[in-house]
Amino acid sequence: MEALQSLPSAPSLAACACHPEQSRGRRHPQERAPTRSEFQRDRDRIVHSTAFRRLVYKTQVFLNHEGDLFRTRLTHSIEVAQLGRSIARSLRLNEDLVEAVSLAHDLGHTPFGHAGQDALNDCMKDYGGFEHNLQSLRVVDTLEERYPDYDGLNLTFETREGILKHCSRRNAELMEQREPGGIGWRFLHGGQPSLEAQLCNLADEIAYNAHDVDDGVRSGLIRIEQLCDVPLFERYRLQALAAFPHLQAPCEQRRLLNETIRRMLSDQVYDVIAATSRALAAHAPASVDDVRRQPAMVAFTPAMRAESLQLKQFLFRELYRHEQVMHTMGLAQQVVHELFALYFAKPVEMPAAQAAQAMGGDEMKRARVVSDFIAGMTDRYAVREHERLTGKRLLAT
Numbered sequence: 001m002e003a004l005q006s007l008p009s010a011p012s013l014a015a016c017a018c019h020p021e022q023s024r025g026r027r028h029p030q031e032r033a034p035t036r037s038e039f040q041r042d043r044d045r046i047v048h049s050t051a052f053r054r055l056v057y058k059t060q061v062f063l064n065h066e067g068d069l070f071r072t073r074l075t076h077s078i079e080v081a082q083l084g085r086s087i088a089r090s091l092r093l094n095e096d097l098v099e100a101v102s103l104a105h106d107l108g109h110t111p112f113g114h115a116g117q118d119a120l121n122d123c124m125k126d127y128g129g130f131e132h133n134l135q136s137l138r139v140v141d142t143l144e145e146r147y148p149d150y151d152g153l154n155l156t157f158e159t160r161e162g163i164l165k166h167c168s169r170r171n172a173e174l175m176e177q178r179e180p181g182g183i184g185w186r187f188l189h190g191g192q193p194s195l196e197a198q199l200c201n202l203a204d205e206i207a208y209n210a211h212d213v214d215d216g217v218r219s220g221l222i223r224i225e226q227l228c229d230v231p232l233f234e235r236y237r238l239q240a241l242a243a244f245p246h247l248q249a250p251c252e253q254r255r256l257l258n259e260t261i262r263r264m265l266s267d268q269v270y271d272v273i274a275a276t277s278r279a280l281a282a283h284a285p286a287s288v289d290d291v292r293r294q295p296a297m298v299a300f301t302p303a304m305r306a307e308s309l310q311l312k313q314f315l316f317r318e319l320y321r322h323e324q325v326m327h328t329m330g331l332a333q334q335v336v337h338e339l340f341a342l343y344f345a346k347p348v349e350m351p352a353a354q355a356a357q358a359m360g361g362d363e364m365k366r367a368r369v370v371s372d373f374i375a376g377m378t379d380r381y382a383v384r385e386h387e388r389l390t391g392k393r394l395l396a397t
Contacts, residue, residue, distance in 0.1 A: 014092040016285040018194050024157035027141075027179075028150045039096040042159040046100055049146065049153060051107040051139045057378030058106075059113045060215070070218070071211045073106045079211060080105070083269065084203040090273045091280075093196050100155075101162030101200040108135025110375045111382040112332035119336035120371060127367035133166045135375050137183075143372060157183065162197035191292045198298035199272075206268050209311050210261050216319040217257055224257060230314045232307035236263040271304040331394045335386045336374060342389050343370045349389060 013019055020037035033041050046052055055074035071079075081102035088098045109132050110116035121130040137160060141152040155163075160183050167175070167187045175184030186193065213233065216222040227233040240259040241247055247256040279297040283290075291297070300308060319325065343350055344366060347358035350373055358369040374382070383395045 012092065013094060014280075016195060016280065016288060016291050017093045018097050018158050018196050018288050020094070020096070020156075022288075026154050026156055028154045030154065037096060038156050039094060039100055039159065042153075042155045043096060043100040043103060045146075045153045045155065046104045046107075046140070049107070049140075049144050051144060051376065052103065054376065054378050055106060055109075057380055058109055058111055059379050060211070070215045073109055076207060076211065077103050077106055079207045080200065080203045083206055083265070084200050087199055087203065087269055087272055087276075088196065091195070091199075091276055093199060097158055097162070097194070097196045098199055098203075100159045101197060102203065104140060104155075104159065104163050105136060105165070105200060105204060106132075107139040107163075108132050108137070108375060110135075110336070111377045111379045112329065112336065115329035115332045116336050116382075119333035120340070120374060123337060123340040124367060124371050127364050127371075129168075130371055130375070131166070131168065131171065132375075133164060134171055135372075137164050138372070139376075143376070158194060158196070161186075161193050162200055165197075165201050186292065192294060192296050193292070194288050195276075195291050195298055198296055199276075202272060202298055202300070205308070205312075206265065206272075209308065209315065210265050212315050212319060213311075214257065214261055216315065221322045221324060222318050224253060226318060227314070230311050232264060232304075232311045233260060236260045236267070239263055268300070268304065268308070271301050272298065275299050275301045275304075328395070332379075335382055335394055338390060339374055339382065339386055340370055343373065 018039070020039050023038045032038065036044070052074075055077060056072055058073040060071040060073065060076055081099045084098040084102045085095045087093075088095045110120050110130075112119075117130065117132045124130040139152075140155050140160065140163065143151070144153050145151065146153065164183050167184065169187065172184040172187035175182060176188060185191065192198065213222075213227065217224060217227075224237070228237065237256065237260045240256055240263060244255075244259065246252060247259065276298045279299065283294045283297060285291045285294055285297075299305070343358075347355045347366065347370070349355075350358065350370070354369055354373045358366045361369075377385070379395075383393075387393050
């Protein structure tokens with residue numbers, strides 16, 4: 001039998017990438033795994049977490065009951081990981097770290113997407129507020145219960161740094177008190193995260209725009225004809241029609257949309273690779289610590305950045321603020337507000353573990369326990385709990 005040709009090996013990491021053997025480690029020291037790098041280990045812990053499984057029933061724009069083909073937080077996270085790994089490989093960054101951060105970045109998102117987040121933040125305004133990004137870190141640091149001798153998933157510094165994309169100064173100061181020189185430090189002193197973390201942030205934006213166009217058209221709330229006024233979309237629609245004229249037929253509009261989005265995604269990936277390569281050549285960071293002291297380097301070109309912003313503005317105006325979406329999100333916010341008030345007043349309505357925690361502290365502690373419980377809910381569980389407690393069925397499940 002003819003010998004199989006070996007596959008090409010992965011490119012070596014750039015000096016400025018995150019090297020797993022140089023990781024700043026975990027909060028609870030552990031021996032290294034014999035067959036996996038530290039970042040592969042992080043990814044595996046995330047995939048096996050309870051919070052990751054819940055993402056399949058957490059919404060993006062359309063609530064879970066509104067259709068089987070719309071994106072969920074889980075499918076969005078997988079798409080971010082795919083885009084991130086594609087870019088990371090070309091830039092010789094650490095693909096495993098990019099994947100770990102991508103899969104974990106939405107673990108703290110509430111049910112009902114940004115509407116749920118805004119409602120929960122309003123409920124928590126007197127108790128420290130609610131930041132979904134900080135909640136993702138809280139999930140992996142504290143709320144997951146998988147190990148006998150510590151809370152959380154005990155992820156590496158680099159993965160935790162990537163998860164925490166945004167943070168208020170007040171929360172950064174609290175984090176710095178608990179963990180001096182840790183992941184809150186850069187929000188106080190103006191540093192940057194690793195290139196892998198920067199890449200996940202941009203891949204998240206690219207994935208959002210593309211799949212919200214797809215889901216928006218699929219839902220019927222926006223039409224391809226409307227998107228023709230958006231330069232970023234129209235350029236690739238015309239390219240698709242030039243290559244495949246038969247896609248002009250009404251019965252081929254789904255294929256036309258898919259081909260347009262595919263081309264748009266590909267060009268954005270190539271644009272990021274080109275722009276970031278130029279930035280790396282100009283700044284020449286020799287290590288990940290150099291990266292943290294430099295300006296952000298993972299970026300679009302100015303032209304692509306401007307066009308991406310135009311698309312985002314279109315989606316905000318025509319999809320996120322569409323009357324139907326706003327009506328549904330208003331009901332979703334009512335569910336969150338009423339659940340918070342009910343659990344806060346009567347913690348015994350929560351499962352025994354949460355009830356015990358809520359009744360064992362002051363109002364600040366009680367509010368945070370209730371917030372954690374609601375933030376962890378899926379869309380359908382929140383709707384069912386609300387119906388159980390109020391007798392009202394505001395949303396389908």
